[in-house]
Amino acid sequence: MMVIDLDSHSRPRREDYVIAPEYEHLRPRSYTDSKGNIRRVFDNKIISVLTAGEQQISAKDGKSNWRAAEYDGAVRYEQVKEAGMDFQFVSAATVGMFSYIEPQAGAAFIRASNNFIHKTFMKPYPKMFTGAPQLPLQDI
Numbered sequence: 001m002m003v004i005d006l007d008s009h010s011r012p013r014r015e016d017y018v019i020a021p022e023y024e025h026l027r028p029r030s031y032t033d034s035k036g037n038i039r040r041v042f043d044n045k046i047i048s049v050l051t052a053g054e055q056q057i058s059a060k061d062g063k064s065n066w067r068a069a070e071y072d073g074a075v076r077y078e079q080v081k082e083a084g085m086d087f088q089f090v091s092a093a094t095v096g097m098f099s100y101i102e103p104q105a106g107a108a109f110i111r112a113s114n115n116f117i118h119k120t121f122m123k124p125y126p127k128m129f130t131g132a133p134q135l136p137l138q139d140i
Contacts, residue, residue, distance in 0.1 A: 002086040003084055003087075004086060004088070005080070005085050005088040005089065007091070009070070009092065009094075010070055010071065010090050010091070010113075010116065010120070010121070012070075012093065016120075019112050023109065028041065029042075036051075036052030037051045037052055042098075043100070047094045065079070071120065073120045076088075080128060087130070089129075090117050090129050090132065091131070091133075092113045093113075098113070098134070103138045106136045114131065
């Protein structure tokens with residue numbers, strides 16, 4: 001029996017988005033607050049928070065590469081194999097994140113996210129990964 005993971009998210013780093021120059025100012029960014037929490041921001045909205053406590057638990061469990069697996073296909077491939085999975089669907093980090101901005105900018109970021117998934121996971125490991133593409137729902 002094949003083991004298939006249908007809900008796995010990628011989290012490209014800021015530099016992983018290949019985006020048109022006119023949208024550079026919107027590029028997602030991360031910062032660490034005074035408590036050590038990592039906050040990801042897009043369009044002046046916090047889209048995710050990784051608490052300092054979550055980071056410590058992961059480090060204690062020996063899962064230091066879990067964050068790298070969100071943007072590094074080779075790391076993810078090894079983790080998925082080690083977990084005993086045969087195939088994985090990879091989707092955008094925060095589904096819908098780019099659906100609440102101006103349609104052309106949203107489409108540009110969605111395209112960049114889908115291209116990232118293809119280049120990073122699907123192309124080098126076609127027998128292990130496929131993408132679950134995001135669509136620009138504000139103007140389909």
